[in-house]
Amino acid sequence: xxxxxxxxLDLDRVSTPCFVxxxxxxxxxxxxxKNVQDRTGCRILLALKGFAMFHVFPLxxxxxxGVCASSPHEARLGRxxxxxxxxxAAAYSPAHVEALMRYSDxxxxxxxxxxxxxxPVVQDAEAPIRCGIRVNPEHSEGKVPLYDPCAFGSxxxxxxxxxxxxxxxxxxxLHFHTLCEHNADALARTLRVFEEKFGTFLPSMKWVNFGGGxxxxxxxxxxxxxxxxxxxxxxxxxxxxxxEPGEAVALNAGILVAEVLDIVQNxxxxxxxDASVPTHMPDVLEMPYRPEVAGAGMPGEKAHTYxxxxxxxxxxxxxGEYSFDRPLGVGRKLAFLDMAHYSMVKTTTFNGVALPxxxxxxxxxxxxxxxxxxxxxxxxxxxx
Numbered sequence: 001x002x003x004x005x006x007x008x009l010d011l012d013r014v015s016t017p018c019f020v021x022x023x024x025x026x027x028x029x030x031x032x033x034k035n036v037q038d039r040t041g042c043r044i045l046l047a048l049k050g051f052a053m054f055h056v057f058p059l060x061x062x063x064x065x066g067v068c069a070s071s072p073h074e075a076r077l078g079r080x081x082x083x084x085x086x087x088x089a090a091a092y093s094p095a096h097v098e099a100l101m102r103y104s105d106x107x108x109x110x111x112x113x114x115x116x117x118x119x120p121v122v123q124d125a126e127a128p129i130r131c132g133i134r135v136n137p138e139h140s141e142g143k144v145p146l147y148d149p150c151a152f153g154s155x156x157x158x159x160x161x162x163x164x165x166x167x168x169x170x171x172x173x174l175h176f177h178t179l180c181e182h183n184a185d186a187l188a189r190t191l192r193v194f195e196e197k198f199g200t201f202l203p204s205m206k207w208v209n210f211g212g213g214x215x216x217x218x219x220x221x222x223x224x225x226x227x228x229x230x231x232x233x234x235x236x237x238x239x240x241x242x243x244e245p246g247e248a249v250a251l252n253a254g255i256l257v258a259e260v261l262d263i264v265q266n267x268x269x270x271x272x273x274d275a276s277v278p279t280h281m282p283d284v285l286e287m288p289y290r291p292e293v294a295g296a297g298m299p300g301e302k303a304h305t306y307x308x309x310x311x312x313x314x315x316x317x318x319x320g321e322y323s324f325d326r327p328l329g330v331g332r333k334l335a336f337l338d339m340a341h342y343s344m345v346k347t348t349t350f351n352g353v354a355l356p357x358x359x360x361x362x363x364x365x366x367x368x369x370x371x372x373x374x375x376x377x378x379x380x381x382x383x384x
Contacts, residue, residue, distance in 0.1 A: 025253035050246020072099035132173035179213025254340025276310030296322035
């Protein structure tokens with residue numbers, strides 16, 4: 001993606017706010033993922049928590065093996081993908097398990113107590129369901145505790161000492177997850193610890209899920225190392241390996257287009273947009289991070305510096321400070337980069353702020369189509 005000309009799209013064609021996803025960018029990512037699958041025999045799943053644009057499921061399923069879901073709703077949507085559906089949650093209720101059994105091929109449990117509670121129900125299911133246990137290798141790679149599944153006090157995964165004395169009959173796979181936007185070197189370190197702690201159980205397993213957070217489609221990602229790690233693992237343990245990167249599928253594949261509604265002066269020029277950070281880009285505040293804007297620089301780098309802010313009543317509805325070659329004016333459209341993953345699935349209607357439309361663009365043919373618009377009913381129907 002050209003940082004100064006996102007997707008090659010004329011932003012004047014876009015009614016804002018709007019998420020725009022480029023079909024060609026998705027294809028480029030899928031080609032990389034297909035290469036990994038072809039070289040290693042691993043199966044890559046779409047993590048719906050990261051990207052759930054079902055309009056492009058027909059394109060994605062040409063490459064990806066299926067989806068991973070974190071709830072009955074995601075699993076139901078995942079069944080429309082027409083591939084394998086793997087489900088995991090920190091805990092299940094009886095109603096969750098009943099629903100998940102209708103849509104899932106694989107059910108991963110977060111504790112032995114949950115496995116023991118639901119084992120009879122799952123084993124009596126009409127269609128066979130493969131079951132797994134999520135493990136906590138007690139090895140942290142994440143620098144942000146909010147996104148570190150192995151942080152102190154983590155509720156995610158069973159630790160090695162808790163395996164002692166457990167009956168693994170009916171468990172066909174193990175699942176670990178330690179990564180978040182990491183390169184393959186982080187997987188190498190995790191895999192070494194995982195094998196040291198859980199290798200004794202692998203001969204009785206049929207599959208292992210290496211989790212998500214693999215930034216496979218990033219320009220500097222070491223694809224060769226990833227392939228070598230998977231091939232080395234499967235040579236030691238003849239198991240089916242799964243990966244579930246949500247972000248890598250849609251990395252740099254989409255933008256959020258917003259329009260300047262007003263410029264106010266309070267200590268600095270502030271451009272107020274028709275988009276909102278907490279409602280449309282929540283990870284900016286949760287991570288936190290400063291999203292890139294097409295054609296913009298750091299404060300003071302270019303001639304005109306502005307704070308970019310949203311239209312909600314939250315005082316902190318601010319994306320950051322950016323500089324531009326020419327002054328911003330009312331009606332100017334801006335593109336926030338790399339917004340296809342996570343942002344689209346995490347939007348809210350706080351303040352009744354309208355949800356962004358969703359559009360599909362093809363940078364090869366220049367075709368542009370709005371595939372979904374949201375209105376008052378979408379806001380109202382979330383409430384009672």
